[in-house]
Amino acid sequence: MSHVYRLVISCPDQVGIVAAVAQYIAEQGGTIVEANHHTDQANGWFFMRHEILADSLSGGLEAFSEGFEAIGKAFEMQWYVSDSAKPKKIALFASKESHCLADLLHRWHEDELPGEVVCVIANHDDLRSMVEWYRIPFHHIPVTPESKPQAFSETEQLVEQYGAEVIVLARYMQILPPQMCSDYSGQVINIHHSFLPSFVGARPYHQASERGVKLIGATCHYVTEVLDAGPIIEQDVIRITHSHTIDDMKRLGRDVEKTVLARGLRYHLEDRVLIHGNKTVVFAD
Amino acid sequence: MSHVYRLVISCPDQVGIVAAVAQYIAEQGGTIVEANHHTDQANGWFFMRHEILADSLSGGLEAFSEGFEAIGKAFEMQWYVSDSAKPKKIALFASKESHCLADLLHRWHEDELPGEVVCVIANHDDLRSMVEWYRIPFHHIPVTPESKPQAFSETEQLVEQYGAEVIVLARYMQILPPQMCSDYSGQVINIHHSFLPSFVGARPYHQASERGVKLIGATCHYVTEVLDAGPIIEQDVIRITHSHTIDDMKRLGRDVEKTVLARGLRYHLEDRVLIHGNKTVVFAD
Amino acid sequence: MSHVYRLVISCPDQVGIVAAVAQYIAEQGGTIVEANHHTDQANGWFFMRHEILADSLSGGLEAFSEGFEAIGKAFEMQWYVSDSAKPKKIALFASKESHCLADLLHRWHEDELPGEVVCVIANHDDLRSMVEWYRIPFHHIPVTPESKPQAFSETEQLVEQYGAEVIVLARYMQILPPQMCSDYSGQVINIHHSFLPSFVGARPYHQASERGVKLIGATCHYVTEVLDAGPIIEQDVIRITHSHTIDDMKRLGRDVEKTVLARGLRYHLEDRVLIHGNKTVVFAD
Amino acid sequence: MSHVYRLVISCPDQVGIVAAVAQYIAEQGGTIVEANHHTDQANGWFFMRHEILADSLSGGLEAFSEGFEAIGKAFEMQWYVSDSAKPKKIALFASKESHCLADLLHRWHEDELPGEVVCVIANHDDLRSMVEWYRIPFHHIPVTPESKPQAFSETEQLVEQYGAEVIVLARYMQILPPQMCSDYSGQVINIHHSFLPSFVGARPYHQASERGVKLIGATCHYVTEVLDAGPIIEQDVIRITHSHTIDDMKRLGRDVEKTVLARGLRYHLEDRVLIHGNKTVVFAD
Structure with missing residues (x-):
């Protein structure tokens, strides 16, 4: 490079x-x-x-x-x-599911990701050992309905402390508080496991199965205060049939999720994404 | 065969x-x-x-x-x-846009479509000459808000008269009356120019542009009384970028629409589609 | 536009x-x-x-x-x-198979093709009626091993007479003489029914079946004196399985062939293709 | 499951x-x-x-x-x-490039791979730490032109000792000796970084760049004594443009390689692949 x-x-x-x-x-x-x-x-x-x-x-x-x-x-x-010599600092937010996190960490480790992963913040402790193998600081901040305000205040403090310029919700499964969405406007990237705007919110593969769609997808987008409604950076789909159970959809979907997130994040890190209103211009290479 | x-x-x-x-x-x-x-x-x-x-x-x-x-x-x-020696009889419903109709007629003419096109019914007269080149009867039945009941009664009579077993809405742009939907349940096939359930209803490409999606699609489905909500037979998508205008999306979308409709119709004609509830089992070859 | x-x-x-x-x-x-x-x-x-x-x-x-x-x-x-107000003049060369020709004629008829189809030249008479419905002159010039020099001299004369600036081999199935390839260098566009460089030459679907590939494709490229080796403009593929016979591959392949040819031709007509050596730069929109 | x-x-x-x-x-x-x-x-x-x-x-x-x-x-x-309760034992062969190996190990770790990884054998020591994090035995057996016979005899001994029933060449970059190919006929799976039969042998992305193709691919196939010519299990492609350098192709290609290998291997592990002559029947789910 x-x-x-x-x-x-x-x-x-x-x-x-x-x-x-x-x-x-x-x-x-x-x-x-x-x-x-x-x-x-x-x-x-x-x-x-x-x-x-x-x-x-x-x-x-x-x-x-x-x-x-x-x-x-x-x-x-x-x-x-x-x-390009000053790669953006990235805070990865995760939960229990490892596929997106593992994928990004591996790309970063292989110098494929044009950014610097400075920390991982997770609301469960499950992925600590994996993260620490990469010698990246891992912070476990549980989030419960009661602890939420406190937890996110701690989270924001960490983000600031690390000087993170990008927050990636790598299947984080928590909704950020509105204040944080607006403080980090255009800097928080989420991967949603559906082809948005279909199947907003929880359990999109269940919704997809219910509707009987023949393709499932994933969407990488900026987070705004409206759930799953921010500017879309990248999307992709994979074909399914009647024979695929929801578990199959999850398995197949993981491959799309991680690829779409990695592509979208890469565009952002290389300043290829320009937000305008609720849409993006992506100068992909 | x-x-x-x-x-x-x-x-x-x-x-x-x-x-x-x-x-x-x-x-x-x-x-x-x-x-x-x-x-x-x-x-x-x-x-x-x-x-x-x-x-x-x-x-x-x-x-x-x-x-x-x-x-x-x-x-x-x-x-x-x-x-298979008694191919299903097909009534094609059209409006002004020719791409799906032309595509199906050509496939039929080349013996690719395992069915028999018995007539075309259109609410505009524009496509008459094209249809008549194929020596297929063309019926022009205009539909206005006032004439609607009369028009559809005439339409149903024609369908019956021709013994059509499948009705294909090849970008027909009219909503069938509920009675007709239930009379021909599982026999009316529509092509909707979006990746359903996204962008139900009118002007899906405008909706897609508004939302800033990175893929547009088409959905072939059975018609039920609920608009664009019937069992899905086949879907596909095509990639777009910020540089594509709505006119570009229409142009690119046409290729997906006609392919998806032709595939879905073929499955139906070969009895590969089994409806169960609001979903389909498609034994594709 | x-x-x-x-x-x-x-x-x-x-x-x-x-x-x-x-x-x-x-x-x-x-x-x-x-x-x-x-x-x-x-x-x-x-x-x-x-x-x-x-x-x-x-x-x-x-x-x-x-x-x-x-x-x-x-x-x-x-x-x-x-x-753009002086669209390029196109001579379409065809044989017996109609799918690519019908597709291009329909696009031209619907003002989707940014060019002017001035004539169709075919080595069989089968497609005359279809072409004449579009009020385009149809010339039947049979090509046999003996008549080849004479046939192509006639063909070139026609191309010149019509002032055609682009020649499209829409499944023409004849190899142009080397002189014609070099006279019209960068102006003759072919559709080959394989993912080149796999399966050069005759019967690519048979070759694909023999090799047991899981995807079949089509390639739109400029014609040079070396068979199927000219600069590639556009390619695409479609998935097949063990259950597809060669006839199925032909049927599925037709959809890819016509889409790839239409896309490649459109790029050429809008001066989006720059040839450099044996490769192309394609400024797709 | x-x-x-x-x-x-x-x-x-x-x-x-x-x-x-x-x-x-x-x-x-x-x-x-x-x-x-x-x-x-x-x-x-x-x-x-x-x-x-x-x-x-x-x-x-x-x-x-x-x-x-x-x-x-x-x-x-x-x-x-x-x-299914006795998953096949897998020996992974690797070299220096980690993407396929890391992907398979992660899938195995997440119980997505229906097999048991029993060891990794590599001709370089680079990936030891990554493998050992998964608590899988790592064996470094260098291969030089001189040491080849000795190295492969050692390798075969290890495979036998571990009772491995499947050998996966996860970008191993070494050609197995013919005897080993025939001893483990139908049990050695390779990922080749091209859409075979295009670009057999070394440096397929360089070959692809040279030819100017518009899609690059990967092929998962059984290894036979003829280089890159064994029965194909799975293939896929990704679109590239003139703007992609060989390094870009490698980066984009890695995503296809690992997905295609994981899919093909999964089919094999679930006994979905039936070899017949030089082709496969794949009963994909």
């Missing part, structure tokens, strides 16, 4: 944005290794992402950002530049 | 069904070319389908059926035998 | 290309509705495609192209601008 | 097999929970698999098998009965 800076922009659409941005990058000597644009014509909004070789910018990231401010202002941009 | 009889059975599950059926078929000298069983263990129900070479049954279909009655009674079976 | 100009570029990679191009488009007042870049870092080559709203260029296509020449020269670009 | 016996049969096709088998199972009081037949009409061969509830057979497995011998002889069957 090359060392790159990622310039991510969204703003009202108008003529001249691409030229201004490209011109600026060229002036700085920037070598573009990936570039994506998208114009949402219905809403008149423009989205853009560049990967620029870090070594090609003689002035470094700070000078680049400083110089870009004028353009950002002129076009009323929301923009930022991130540095 | 070989000439086969299809023995289709559903009944309460118990030991000895397969033996009794297989024993009977063997006694008749029947060569089985395809056999499928399914036990719904949660509900204690058994499903079975055999394809038997017609030539291998010396006594013919009638004798075979007569002799089977004792077994059917003993095991409280719902059962029937169909004859 | 908006009226757009498509600026398509490939050239050696270097800093400043994007800026120069974007700057020029902005100077001309061009509204970019779609933009794609790709840098082939292994080979140091750069690819780019823009869709620009025609109405936004006050000077029109000619002035735009003229002004661009300096940039093209400076960066050693291979480039062209095409006009 | 219920405790079941699996009766697996293949024999020349003739009338009466199903009846005889079903009759026998019914006589023994057997409750069938899953049944599959397949007739290969081209070759006149019949395949059959039943899952029978163990508790429903009053006489137990031995009596059932003994009684079945007459039927087996009468129909010239190759047959066996396996016991």
Whole structure:
């Protein structure tokens, strides 16, 4: 993986944005290794992402950002530049089911995940040994109806303490308090085991079996205060038949869940996801 | 395609069904070319389908059926035998959009569809010439809020007159009256342009765009009195991105719609679909 | 569909290309509705495609192209601008099998295909009536081992006479003479009924059955002098099992063949495919 | 998971097999929970698999098998009965790449894999710690051109010592000696990182990149003496574009490889795979 800076922009659409941005990058000597644009014509909004070789910018990231401010202002941009050498810090939230957690930890261990797992927080202690094999701090914070406020206050403190920039609900099975959803807006990623918006809420495979669908799915989305209704990052499905029991669906579903979560998280970590309203622009590679 | 009889059975599950059926078929000298069983263990129900070479049954279909009655009674079976040489008669219902209709007509023309298209009934006249090229009778019955009762009475009369055993709503865009749904229960097949149960009702691609899903789909299902809620026969999806407009989704969706409808209809025509409650057992080949 | 100009570029990679191009488009007042870049870092080559709203260029296509020449020269670009209002002329070549031909004709008839079908040339007369229903000229040019040179000379004459810019081998089942392959390099599109490079040549479904694969596929590719070895535009697959006969594979395969051909052809017609060596860059939407 | 016996049969096709088998199972009081037949009409061969509830057979497995011998002889069957309570013993062979091994170990740990992993044998020591966390014996047997005969003799000894009935080459990257292939015919399962028969042998992703394919795949197959040419159990593919480098292909491919291997192995462990010639019948659930 090359060392790159990622310039991510969204703003009202108008003529001249691409030229201004490209011109600026060229002036700085920037070598573009990936570039994506998208114009949402219905809403008149423009989205853009560049990967620029870090070594090609003689002035470094700070000078680049400083110089870009004028353009950002002129076009009323929301923009930022991130540095692939400073991977985002990730807190993984888990419960008892291990498939998503094990999958992410393994990818991280093999340097496939472009982020840094800083801790695992779980409401059960079952997965401690697995996590600790990876030498990642494991925190067991049980959540009961009574302890919930206290538990989440502790949880938030830990997240802050570790400086986590991304929270991944890897089959966490708890609903975050609304305040936490809004504090970490656009930073909490969930995997829901259905093809949303079908089968919101609990026991989606039971709901799917009840309805007799022929495909089951999984959805990776940002968490908002409305249950399972946040912006969707990635989805996928797998075929089932009448012969599959709910246990079979769980088994088959696990493979989809972990793949979809890993893909969605990777997009987020590489700043490929731009949220706009309740939808996402995903500049997948 | 070989000439086969299809023995289709559903009944309460118990030991000895397969033996009794297989024993009977063997006694008749029947060569089985395809056999499928399914036990719904949660509900204690058994499903079975055999394809038997017609030539291998010396006594013919009638004798075979007569002799089977004792077994059917003993095991409280719902059962029937169909004859691949007597393809089901199909009435296609259409509106203005041609992709599903054209696809089915072409498959029928190429002998791919194991059924006989006996007429097309449409609430607009646009597709007449296309249908008539295939030398299939085309009936234009407009449906307005006022004319609806009269229109559907005429429609039902036509269906009866042609002896149609299957009604296919090939993007018909009209809701059948409840009476017709129950009269033709298990015989009316619809294609809905979403991955049900997501996006029931009108303009599913608009709903999908609104929600920001990353896959769009189509669902082939039996029509019941509850809109888009009947037993699902077949579904499939296709990937979309943020860059696809609703028009793009319509274009991409058409390919899924026609494939899913053709597959689902084929299953029905070959007696591969067994309805049980609001779900289906599909013995796909 | 908006009226757009498509600026398509490939050239050696270097800093400043994007800026120069974007700057020029902005100077001309061009509204970019779609933009794609790709840098082939292994080979140091750069690819780019823009869709620009025609109405936004006050000077029109000619002035735009003229002004661009300096940039093209400076960066050693291979480039062209095409006009969506002048759809490419297509000659469809067919034999006896109708599924791909019928599919393309129907898409064209429904204004889904961004091209103009100018004629059908077939080595059998079977599909004449179907083609003529669409009011497209049908030419029957039989090809036998003896008549081949004469037949293809006639064929080329027709292609020229109609001004066809794209030749689509819609299951044509004949091998074009090498001279024709090189005369129409990058303009002849074939659909091969396997997942190339598996099962080159005749009877790919028989080869697939022999090998016992669990997926069958189709490949849309440019025709070169080497059989089934030209640059691949698009591929897809469908799952099969041990229970599928070669006839089943043909039936299932037809759905993949026609979808893959339609997709690949659409990419070509919208100038989304850039050939480089024996590979393609496809800026799919 | 219920405790079941699996009766697996293949024999020349003739009338009466199903009846005889079903009759026998019914006589023994057997409750069938899953049944599959397949007739290969081209070759006149019949395949059959039943899952029978163990508790429903009053006489137990031995009596059932003994009684079945007459039927087996009468129909010239190759047959066996396996016991789900005696899962097959698995030796996993690995090298340096961990994704397939980690995936299988995790599935085994979560009781998803219906087999018993008895040891891991690797030609590098890198994965020792991961394996030992699962408390599975890890054996490091380096393989060099010189040491090969000695190394494989040691390897075979270990396999025998552990009583392994299945050998899984989880990206083992070594070619087994022909003798070992034939000694363990039908018991060695490999995952090849291409859609076979495309890209046999070394570096299939490089071959795929060279050819410019638009999908990459993985193939789970039995190992025979001919490289990458044994009977295929399972395959799948994933879409790539021109923008994916070989490293991207490796990353994307890993997800397909591990899923395809896990599926294929599961089929084998549950006696769902019947080898016939160089092809398989897979009675997937």
